[in-house]
Amino acid sequence: MLDFHLTKALHTAAGPRTLDVALALPPGELLALSGPSGAGKTTLLRLLAGLDRPDAGFVRCEEQTWYDGPRRQWLPPQRRPLGFVFQDYALFPNMTVRENLAFAAEGQSDKNQWVNELLELLELGELAARRPALLSGGQQQRVALARALARRPRLLLLDEPLSALDLPTRLRLQQVLADVHRRFALTTILISHDPAEIARLAHRVLTLDLGRVVGVGLPAAPPTPATVAGRVLAVLPAGRLRVQLPGGAEVEVAAPSGYAGGVGAEIALTVAVGEG
Template sequence: MTLSVDIARDLGGFRLETQFDAPDGVTVLFGRSGSGKSSVVKSVAGLLTPDRGRVRLGDRTLFDTRTRTNVPVHKRRLGYVFQDSRLFPHLNVRDNLCYTARVTGRGSRRPEDVGDLLGISHLLDRKTHALSGGEAQRVAIGRALLSQPDMLLMDEPLASLDGPRKAEILPYLETLRRETGLSILYVTHNMAEVARLATHIVLLENGCVVRSGAPSELLTDPDMVRVLGVRDAGAVLSAKVVAQPEDGISELLVSAGRLFLPAIDAPVGAELRVRILAQDVMLSATRPAGLSALNILPVQVLALRRGDGPGVIVQLQAGQDRLLARVTRRSADAMGLAPGTACYAVMKSVAVSPTDIAVGLQSGL
């Protein structure tokens, strides 16, 4: 279900003026803190009223200043998941799950229906104070789902969790989209979450949309590094598991050849997303030999972006995919890198973190 947003509001010295369409799938609002991401989601939910504009979800108008339409929050049929779980401490998990559906009068599903999906079936009779941060957030997601929303709004749902808890919950978010087909508007400033979940990205800066589009286009555009951040610059490749040898190295097929990564918990034939950071890609003018690095792909230089410092971001064509490499200006000059240059991208297997691999989410790439 497509969400269309065209809104403006003055927020105490900050001007929010945002226009974008969020197609079916997971649309990620990405930007630095203070860029206006949460204000956009609150406007969609009805928790913040724009000065002017319109919000439409499918064929329903949720807000329109011209027609003076402003659908109340509880009638917008949106599920909202906040940064913290906001569970009711006097209710157990089962009653927390049922609360929103009971208040809105929507939803005929039982708590058990989301139990297996989110791995919380064994928690239904537990008090909320006995939940871990990751468990509490999964209950909050389940509560939103049981209200049978037309769309799920997730405002930095992992921001309050530590690394291990984030790693615990990300696979459930992937399963949620894959199993329910529910469209999601997802807010984050964490690039790993963008790379794993997004089928569409909206980049925000100072309250305005800088650009929007598919991850394969935006994440590998050298001109977007300024917005995305140099350390987070990288590409997301579509891959398929083709072998699981006994030595603990999974063999993947990508459009440019083979990738070898530390054991991935996925069967042969599984489709994956693999995020490769620009800082983990080395370039060689000739195919190297005698290296410990297992991953060597033939590539061609598409573009270079030279910053004010010693670094250069190099955009590469790798089969049907695109990569980014971050090299020094000295290396780029010594290799004579320019658009059209053929070379090889070299990546260590251990450089790819398990948190940068998503199973079963390729649409939008």
């Protein structure tokens, strides 16, 4: 159970604002944090981790008080059992992949076995002896996630872990995140801008704008392909058609195989709805 109410002065493009968020997460919930840049998403994560100091409020995690403004209690980040994945991954360049994990797992009684298990779980076995500089973005991301898990945290905080990756890598890592979440059932907060990613991973989504909560609820259903009727305007060479969509927009598409209709005929088009 993570329970918090945090306030902190924000400097946004629209002038000074106050970040003010209160929420309780049941154990094992995966919460997505969404909203435009400058909304205070990263700030909220840093306040929960203890990397920045809140102005007021409290944070409690599993009966342990991490922060209590009125009582002046403050647990430094070192003593909060959490894993944090940074936007820039923040892997230690002087250590190999295995050393990064082993450094994080120091103090665990089964350190070596646990590191091996994490390497296997995140498919990093073949990269174990490499330095971070020689890894691709998606590989670095997996190391960062494994390293965050190495301390056996009670809470996992992910700051836009997938936004810098190309779509195929992102889809694969969403699966990795889902697997990791299923396996460890960690209470998790994930910053994401991608509705499809949120729909796929999160139990709830909290939307912030300029420090204020503008919505908490279930993730929107993932966008599904829709079928619309278009009117053929012209038959072009090389088996292509110019088609008018219901909204009036014109597109050029490949003709369905065996298409025999002429100008003015109606055809069914499958349209993938773009992601906001």
